[in-house]
Amino acid sequence: MIVSKNILxxxxxxxxxxxxxxxxxxxxxxxxxxxxxxxxSVSEIYLTPDKMMVxxxxxxxxxxxxxxxxxxxxxxxxxxxxxxxxxxxxLLQLKEQIKMMAKMMQQFxxxxxxxxxxxxxxxxxxxxxMMTYQTNGQNAKVGSWATTGxxxxxxxxxxxxxxxxxxxxxxxxxxxxxVMKKMMNYFKQNLQEVIALIxxxxxxxxxxxxxNSPILKDGIPVKTISYKEGKADNENIVESxxxxxxxxxxxxxxxxxxxxxxxxxxxxx
Numbered sequence: 001m002i003v004s005k006n007i008l009x010x011x012x013x014x015x016x017x018x019x020x021x022x023x024x025x026x027x028x029x030x031x032x033x034x035x036x037x038x039x040x041s042v043s044e045i046y047l048t049p050d051k052m053m054v055x056x057x058x059x060x061x062x063x064x065x066x067x068x069x070x071x072x073x074x075x076x077x078x079x080x081x082x083x084x085x086x087x088x089x090x091l092l093q094l095k096e097q098i099k100m101m102a103k104m105m106q107q108f109x110x111x112x113x114x115x116x117x118x119x120x121x122x123x124x125x126x127x128x129x130m131m132t133y134q135t136n137g138q139n140a141k142v143g144s145w146a147t148t149g150x151x152x153x154x155x156x157x158x159x160x161x162x163x164x165x166x167x168x169x170x171x172x173x174x175x176x177x178x179v180m181k182k183m184m185n186y187f188k189q190n191l192q193e194v195i196a197l198i199x200x201x202x203x204x205x206x207x208x209x210x211x212n213s214p215i216l217k218d219g220i221p222v223k224t225i226s227y228k229e230g231k232a233d234n235e236n237i238v239e240s241x242x243x244x245x246x247x248x249x250x251x252x253x254x255x256x257x258x259x260x261x262x263x264x265x266x267x268x269x
Contacts, residue, residue, distance in 0.1 A: 023048040025246035026176050028220075032058075032236040043236075051251050052179045065251050068182045076253060082260045083253050088186075094262060130210050131159060138163070142222045142237065145169050150214055158227050166219040170241055181216055 025048040033040050041058025054064045063076040073091070076083040086094070131152045138149035138161075145165040152160030167174040188210075215221055222238040 022245040022247045025049075025244065026172060027240075027242060027244050027246065028238060029240045030236055030238045032234055034234055035232050046246050046250055047176065047179050048246055050179060052183045053251055065253075066179075066183045066186065067251070068179050068186075071186065073186065074253065076257065078254075081254075081257045083257050084260055084262070085253075131212060133212055133214055136161070140223075143239070145222050147222060148218065152213070157230065160227065161225040161232075162215075162221040163223040164214055164219045165222045170220060172241065172243055176243065177216055177220070184216070 025046060028043075028045040028047075030043045030045075031040055032043065039058065041056060041060060043057075044053075044055040046053040046055075050067065050069045052064075052066045052068075056062050061078045063074075063078060065074040065076070066072075071088045072085060074083055074085045131154050133150050133152050136149045136151045139147055140149065140163055141147065142163050142165070146169055147163035147165050150160075150162045150164060151158055152162065167177075220238070220241070221236075222241070224236045225232050226234045226236075
């Protein structure tokens with residue numbers, strides 16, 4: 001009888017510990033294929049009520065972590081084993097410094113390459129590239145999900161083609177993606193200027209949608225084709241999306257990684 005009680009207590013302790021170590025969340029696995037060279041990278045997105053993480057493999061090999069409770073944003077470069085971490089006051093201060101430097105640099109715009117001019121213009125006008133979206137009638141089935149097709153247009157040029165699955169089709173409540181909305185708002189308000197100085201690769205492309213976008217309003221894109229100069233460039237397809245328990249230690253910076261600071265001098269390069 002004593003043994004049975006001990007086993008029961010041990011089981012309850014284990015269950016309690018597991019509850020503290022994991023939260024109910026959503027896990028999304030997708031693959032991105034470069035339509036130019038055929039290379040494939042994998043993205044893993046983890047969502048809990050107050051945290052979001054995006055892990056990218058391939059050439060990018062980086063991780064983004066956002067804590068909605070503390071409003072701390074972390075970018076991890078797994079290749080260099082380095083990370084950048086910002087709270088909101090630091091980002092606001094950096095944003096003002098970056099805008100000031102960009103204005104100074106623009107004085108020399110006549111002698112700058114076109115790419116640099118565009119870079120500084122984007123820093124000073126981060127919301128200038130608003131896209132328009134329209135349904136395209138290509139309501140194909142992606143995996144097991146029925147979808148609605150959309151085109152994203154920038155000055156009548158096709159930039160995106162998306163197939164969005166509704167929350168009902170996905171079988172996951174819209175509220176489960178609230179942390180993603182918070183991340184997008186945080187990105188828009190605090191990060192658009194700062195990311196010009198972070199070696200982010202393609203990590204931020206998944207956050208680059210604006211207020212006009214149907215993403216998170218109508219559902220989640222399960223297939224996205226991005227276009228460059230009128231040609232299809234990359235294709236991202238969601239392979240799985242499901243509710244599952246997510247361990248709290250997923251959202252930690254790996255041991256041994258070195259914290260870095262923004263290098264303001266890299267702006268003019």
